[in-house]
Amino acid sequence: MVPVFVYSPDEERPWAPGAASRWWLHHSLVALDAGLRKIGSRLVVQRGDSLAALRRCIRETGATLVCWNKLYEPAALKRDARIVAALDDDGVSVEQSNAALLFEPGTILNGQRLPYRVFTPFWRTVEKHLPTLLTPAKAPRKLPPVPRSVSCIDIDDLALSPEIHWDEGLAQTWTPGEAGALKQLAQFSKHIAGYPTGRDRPDLIETSRLSPHLHFGEVGPRQIVAALRHSDTGAARTKGVDSYLRQIGWREFAHHLLFHFPATTNEPLDQRFAKQKWRRSASDLRAWQRGATGIPLVDAGMRELWRTGWMHNRIRMIVASVLTKNLQIHWLQGAQWFWETLVDADLANNTLGWQWVAGCGADAAPYYRIFNPVLQAKRFDPVRGYIRHWVPELARLPDRWIHQPWAAPEAVLQRAGVEFDKTYPRPVLDLGESRKRALQVYSQLR
Numbered sequence: 001m002v003p004v005f006v007y008s009p010d011e012e013r014p015w016a017p018g019a020a021s022r023w024w025l026h027h028s029l030v031a032l033d034a035g036l037r038k039i040g041s042r043l044v045v046q047r048g049d050s051l052a053a054l055r056r057c058i059r060e061t062g063a064t065l066v067c068w069n070k071l072y073e074p075a076a077l078k079r080d081a082r083i084v085a086a087l088d089d090d091g092v093s094v095e096q097s098n099a100a101l102l103f104e105p106g107t108i109l110n111g112q113r114l115p116y117r118v119f120t121p122f123w124r125t126v127e128k129h130l131p132t133l134l135t136p137a138k139a140p141r142k143l144p145p146v147p148r149s150v151s152c153i154d155i156d157d158l159a160l161s162p163e164i165h166w167d168e169g170l171a172q173t174w175t176p177g178e179a180g181a182l183k184q185l186a187q188f189s190k191h192i193a194g195y196p197t198g199r200d201r202p203d204l205i206e207t208s209r210l211s212p213h214l215h216f217g218e219v220g221p222r223q224i225v226a227a228l229r230h231s232d233t234g235a236a237r238t239k240g241v242d243s244y245l246r247q248i249g250w251r252e253f254a255h256h257l258l259f260h261f262p263a264t265t266n267e268p269l270d271q272r273f274a275k276q277k278w279r280r281s282a283s284d285l286r287a288w289q290r291g292a293t294g295i296p297l298v299d300a301g302m303r304e305l306w307r308t309g310w311m312h313n314r315i316r317m318i319v320a321s322v323l324t325k326n327l328q329i330h331w332l333q334g335a336q337w338f339w340e341t342l343v344d345a346d347l348a349n350n351t352l353g354w355q356w357v358a359g360c361g362a363d364a365a366p367y368y369r370i371f372n373p374v375l376q377a378k379r380f381d382p383v384r385g386y387i388r389h390w391v392p393e394l395a396r397l398p399d400r401w402i403h404q405p406w407a408a409p410e411a412v413l414q415r416a417g418v419e420f421d422k423t424y425p426r427p428v429l430d431l432g433e434s435r436k437r438a439l440q441v442y443s444q445l446r
């Protein structure tokens with residue numbers, strides 16, 4: 001057996017991996033190679049056209065069977081179909097498996113044999129099938145050595161790591177690789193009873209933070225189901241496990257949807273929204289990207305993203321709502337920024353998330369649901385710990401004002417050392433006015 005990785009970003013266009021994903025990929029490959037070496041093998045790394053790289057490897061090894069786990073993104077499916085046909089012509093067998101999802105897309109359909117467009121009935125059907133899932137096999141303890149004659153480049157030659165070192169925050173936050181994923185899963189599993197109540201609190205670490213590991217296949221959803229089911233004891237744990245698996249269900253839903261509706265990476269699923277007119281404002285977009293909108297909860301989230309390559313789910317919803325609804329900037333602009341900066345950037349989840357918030361996707365938030373970052377901060381960042389951490393220039397403001405400094409009396413601002421447009425920006429929008437405008441735009445689209 002010869003483990004091969006081929007890096008071919010051109011084959012993933014227009015959604016080739018962004019900067020944060022490339023960072024993760026580099027470290028994930030290093031970890032994979034180290035793991036393989038421990039059991040007698042090594043990772044053969046190639047770059048360029050996948051088919052050409054595989055054919056070279058087949059020539060060099062005399063392989064008669066090529067196996068891989070499937071990806072279900074539109075570009076990957078097209079590429080894989082081309083490779084399967086070409087290898088078939090060469091007389092080489094191919095075996096494709098599913099490790100990325102609980103079930104193959106196309107196998108979970110509604111009564112009319114059509115894809116689900118609403119999450120709850122989709123998840124009910126998946127839940128019914130969960131007991132049929134096979135427990136994943138254990139990893140091998142020994143593998144045969146890879147012959148020296150097999151051509152291979154260094155992982156460094158893929159030039160995935162950034163030349164300018166903006167990645168310090170990522171390195172401090174994450175441990176890419178299977179060992180990091182399993183450790184994270186084991187730790188999370190101990191606290192899973194707190195997940196249903198804690199999962200909405202960005203100031204606490206109550207979610208699993210497994211998203212990048214799942215995206216890169218360092219742990220699979222079936223492994224997660226198996227691990228949690230086996231450890232399930234007590235009512236609180238059961239509630240925690242159920243609530244968590246439902247989120248894994250959203251991931252599954254997103255991937256099945258993308259499989260059935262591949263154009264949604266760039267177009268709204270709900271075609272009524274295709275005629276929506278968007279605002280263009282480079283300065284507002286930049287303020288949003290840089291965490292300089294003057295709206296503390298939004299700025300906190302965008303800075304967390306920039307520094308760590310990750311953002312809490314509730315905050316993702318809030319920053320996306322402010323961009324698409326209050327600022328009326330196209331959801332694709334937000335999706336592209338997330339694509340570049342998230343370590344868990346995932347075409348299916350990102351598309352679903354953005355279209356859900358913008359109101360144009362499957363089972364989407366209704367158009368009149370416009371998150372108010374001030375009320376959201378009161379509710380989900382009750383002691384404002386999240387804002388204080390990510391927006392330290394406001395840290396000395398009392399709880400009452402820190403999430404809405406524009407409303408604070410001058411004396412309070414002075415005492416806290418806050419000076420608008422010097423230490424912290426004035427808000428780029430009026431939340432109330434922009435909400436009214438958004439409601440008008442959306443009501444015309446219905």
Ligand SMILES: Cc1cc2nc3c(=O)[nH]c(=O)nc-3n(C[C@H](O)[C@H](O)[C@H](O)COP(=O)(O)OP(=O)(O)OC[C@H]3O[C@@H](n4cnc5c(N)ncnc54)[C@H](O)[C@@H]3O)c2cc1C
Pocket residue numbers: 199207208209210211212214215247248249250251252254311312313314316317320338342344345346347349350351352353354357
């Ligand atoms: C605008 C927007 C963009 C998003 N972009 C991405 C993205 O590019 N990649 C990504 O993995 N997730 C994305 N999400 C979904 C979600 O925010 C993240 O999966 C979650 O925050 C990851 O943290 P966690 O692993 O601690 O999640 P947990 O709460 O521990 O959930 C466990 C797993 O379930 C899956 N999951 C959870 N929530 C969702 C969801 N709403 N949709 C789909 N899958 C979910 C993830 O794989 C996650 O790792 C996006 C959400 C929004 C609103």
